[in-house]
Amino acid sequence: MAKSNYIFTSESVSEGHPDKVCDRISDAVVDLFLSHDPYARVACETLATTNRLVLAGEVRGPQSVLDEVESVARAAVKDIGYEQDGFHWEKLDFACHLHQQSADIAVGVDAAGNKDEGAGDQGIMFGYACDETPGLMPAPIFYSHNILKSLADVRHSGEVAWLGPDAKSQVSLQYINGRPARATSVVVSTQHNEGVSNEEIRETVRRYVQSVLPDGWMCPEDQFYVNPTGRFVIGGPDGDAGLTGRKIIVDTYGGAAPHGGGAFSGKDPTKVDRSAAYAARYLAKNVVGAGLARKCTIQLSYAIGVSHPLSVYIDTHGTGEVDEDKLSDVLRQLMNLSPRGIREHLKLNRPVYARTAAYGHFGREPDAEGGFSWEKLDLVEQLKAAF
Template identity: 50%
Template structure:
């Protein structure tokens, strides 16, 4: 019997990196609301008392970017100077330029379309080169690895008890981490939980620990999942008053493992937030997850990883790989061909299939892009099961 431990982390919406992601996606959503064909690549930097937005954009929309930045920060909960950051009074600096025409050459008309433009899905070329991964497993209802599922639930609960006033004295910044024991590839239980929350200075560590265990950990992790000898760490440094951008610089795209599968599978390195769907860093990751989830839902494998790779300006992926870790229920090559027959991984086809030219992105910018059962995301649907099965015939 082979056993091991695996750990994943999450962060709350008040973590400075996640604040930056949410601001970038709020700007993207605002532009898509007015112009669905907006091309957006926006980054946000947060530091003490300042938010800096920079990037390249091609759009017909007019967006009051400073207002979007401030509203997002206030919604997160940084609305008082005593929290170390205030959305109303912080400085907002912007540096937005037009998208490079050299990139637009390949996105507006792919390499394939320059040779044959009869297929409309050949029109859009990939917005960049790179590798993208998708994953699904039957070990949880979310079809996600248990460690990242629990870490996200804890982070979301930590924000919930603060915003709803269930617990007084908690502030927006926070981090969670969960270690799960596996035996022969299946989760057995939790061996360690770490929760750190920003707080008012008059709360003691003992009070915080009691509040977190009672109101955050216990409602999220069932007692039967906690293995004997489980270690619980709450604010292990003893104090977490200074948090958010006043304590740590925030930057878009610096929580890519939190955003995806908690480190369970490889990551191509490309971030999601602030990018419109012509950027395959975002859209191809979503399509890979969509395909993986439908494969597992169809009972064709217990778990699966997909890898895609693209060349900038080219519509069709340059490579496609699946790995079922020996759990496939049908011939692996037949499964591979069935997936390619069922799912079209060209950017234009992905955008159409998942209806990605909508302002749906801000909601994904905290608590993960995958396995979300609290919001309706098109790449989380399992509506291609029958098509997959037919493609195997």
């Protein structure tokens, strides 16, 4: 029997966190290649440290695009807001080691003759949705993201000019009868300019935490932690090296659901680490959105070079209103879960990925340019009709 009364915690990190700087740059490179060729292949890893960026990986696309990579990377750092002595978009050293994709991988995954495009690697991918928030996301990660997003908004606008780009949040929620009821603790660490008092930082952060949490949910005062070390002036890649793909739980469900292990950023949509995780989220969200379950976990598994998933597993955690085996069959009928089918259904061959690099890949609003298409609820009526 599932536990109904408990405390659950999730964390988020801001766009200026060292690992998120790297995610943003890697995804900006993906967007760059897709803007020149919708069928480009990209696997881009980024390392960031004190005034240095290093990119490496494999690509397939117009060679001329490589000439634009450095300017795109510097523009991403500038947009995040790094103009500090230890990490400055204009002054940092840059090295690019992107090279052509392995021919052996290409042979295995490309379509040829009667063979459909295969998965670019083996792996398992999970999608999840629940009815705890309007975006059908777990509440702890939802509020953790939104606290940092609200601080980033006032930093970019200049309303709170002393805020730095690097920040982390952590929200612990008490669940009663399986539903989130209030925060038991909140932790926020944010980079700041020299000379700002701890009291000003605490009271400023408090305003935005209270604006994000529902009324009456604020944690006790002695469980509200702001910059617990007392000082956070040196931050970002100057304070800690960053790498692409190290915040996979922040990117997904905050630990409330399983994760297959594959990161998203820096990968073009032919790679099922990314596209199949988006598809699994899309299907799970539509199941919950249709009222067929209050919680839904979906697992997809793939083999390299094989087009269709080896398995489609569904768990509605005892909240389902329909037979899970039939639900699995219906979902397979509604969506082609091959790499090509996912890309075409969700229209993923577009440069829409840099915006996913911070504040979560899920629980976001679909936009006019095609970003976050996996968050649409356009299967709800078909699912209702099927049952």
